[in-house]
Amino acid sequence: MTQPIRILLAKIGLDTHTIGITVLAKxxxxxxxxxxxxxxxxxxxxxxxxxxQEDVDVIGVSCLSGGHMTHLKVLAEKMKEMGLDDRILIVGGVVPEEDVEPLKALGVDQVFTMGANMDDIAxxxxxxxxx
Amino acid sequence: MRRPIVLDDAWRAAIQSRDIATLARTITAIERSPEFLLQLSREVFSVQPVSSIGITGVPGAGKSTLLNQLIKHYRQAGKNIAVLAVDPSSIQTGGAVLGDRLRMQDHALDDGVFVRSLSTKGQLGGVSETTFITAQLLKFAGFDRIFIETVGIGQNELDIVRVADVSALVFIPGGGDYVQGIKSGVMEVGDVFAINKSDLDGVRALEKVLQMEAHDRENKTGFVTTVCRTNAISGDGVAELSHALETALQSSQALARRASQLRAFSELLLTIELRQHWLKPFVAGERGTAFFADLERGKTQPADIVDAFREAQE
Structure with a gap:
């Protein structure tokens, strides 16, 4: 039997748009x-x-507040500091096209924006x- | 690919200094490899006993939120705390949403608090198969108290007594009359009864039922069961709950339970061994595959699997 992949889902900062992250969790x-x-x-x-602590394989951050560049920069630094840079980091939410490459340059592995398909994410x- | 864990002196030193990354990776290895679970079991029992406390009760009773308050209480006394929070896994996909951690945010950056979410991995008793050995690892790491939160339970999830020395059974007002209180099953796992959300209507009625059960138990066994009112949001009653749990830990019942846990864990190791080396190879092997194919076509009946298994061992 294959072992389940562990993923931490979180929202950072003042952003209460929870539908996306809840649907993704389910x-x-x-x-x-x-x-x-x-x-x-x-x-x-x-x-x-x-x-x-949770030793997750993946960290998923949902961001619909526009703060993704700021938050992800700090998160990627923290992950490096704590030896977590071998984990997969994904971002979802409202992310303008022109921010995708800069996010990847920070260490984000993939960005899923509006209309992303659940099967594609999995x-x-x-x-x-x-x- | 993650580096495999080697149980050497460097590992022991890292665990006993409560290195979070090593602890976390070790717990993952326990969950992902039965062979590793057995190896680890040879390492982590050489410690002075550390008390473990179960928190159990119906879904939405406030177990995690109450635990958030209990952690605060123990931290003020300078204790290092580890929490194993169990939530259910899907029987169809094995997937799970583990949401207990979210209620314990007050301690998110406190190095004296370690919280790990576990899924039941298909087990039905309220905790997972790996919960006991994971708690033992945390004892080996030197945490002062280990808390184990079960899944939200109904009337029959009793495995918490196999992993925790004492347990708080968390109730909420409005849950039923006295007949619920005299059934066997879940009432037996509570060494302390906590009535959470105690600002709601119906507290007095529930308290009466629980006190009746507590008095009856004391008459028969001599063990005192404290009934506490708590409010996990305000923190009211949490000091009393903690005091009741610590008192229960001193009882001979807690000691007896610890001994029976070792027996239950030994049996579990044997179960895992049989599953890994006998059951799984048989089911996935030639005879097992043939049996299930025949069963599907109606050419054989369930009991024939036992004969096929016995033949395969000859």
């Missing part, structure tokens, strides 16, 4: 993932600490993570 659950739902109004430090994670 859809990944139904595709056999273990989703640690860490909730809203997190700081990058809290997300990195939770990821370390397939990406399965190919990126070897459990």
């Amino acid at each position: 859809e990944l659950r139904d595709r056999g993932f273990e989703v640690i739902f860490s909730g809203l109004k997190q700081t990058p430090e809290k997300v990195a600490h939770a990821a370390l 397939a990406f994670l399965r190919s990126a993570v070897s459990v």
Whole structure:
């Protein structure tokens, strides 16, 4: 039996748009993932600490507030500092096209914007993570 | 690919200094490899006993939020705390949403608090198969108290007694009359009864039922069961709950339970061994595959699997 991939889902900062992250949690659950739902109004430090304790394979950050560049820069730094830079980091939400490459340059592995397909997200994670 | 964990002196030193990354990776390895679970079991029992406390009760009773308050209480006393928070996995996909951590945010950046979310991995008793050995690892790491939060339970999830020395059974007002209180099953796992959300209507009625059960139990066994009112949002009653749990930990019942846990864990190791080396190879092997194919076509009946298994061992 294959082991479930563990993913931490979080929202950082003042952003209460929870539908996307909730739907993603349910859809990944139904595709056999273990989703640690860490909730809203997190700081990058809290997300990195939770990821370390939970030993997740993937960190997923949902951002619909426009703060993605700022938050992800700090989170990627924290992850590096804590030895978590071998984990997959994905971002979802409202991210303008021109920010995708700069996010990847920070260490984000993939960005899923509006209309992203759940099967594509799951397939990406399965190919990126070897459990 | 993650580096495999080697149980050497460097690993021991890292665990006993409560290095979070090593602890976290070790817990993952326990969950992902039965062979590793067995190896680890040879390492982590050489410690002084550390008390483990179960938190159990119906879904939405406020177990995680109450735990958030209990952690605060123990932290003020300078104790290092580890929490294993169990949530259910899907029987169809194996997937899970683990949402207990979210209620314990007050301690997110505190190095004296370690929180790990576990899925039941298909187990039905309220905790997962790996919960006991994971708690033992945390004891080996030197945490002062280990808390184990079960899944939200109904009337029959009793495995918490196999992993925790004492347990708080968390209730909420409005849950039923006295007949619920005299059934066997879940009432037996509570060493302390906590009535959470105690600002709601119906507290007094529930308290009466629980006190009746507590008195009856004391008459028969001599063990005192404290009934506490708590409010996990305000923190009211949490000091009393903690005091009741610590008192229960001193009882001979807690000691007896610890001994029975070792027995249950030994049996579990044997179950895992049989599953890994006998059951799984048989089911996936030639005879097993043939049996299930025949079963599907109606050419055989369930009991024939036992004969096929016995033949395969000859």
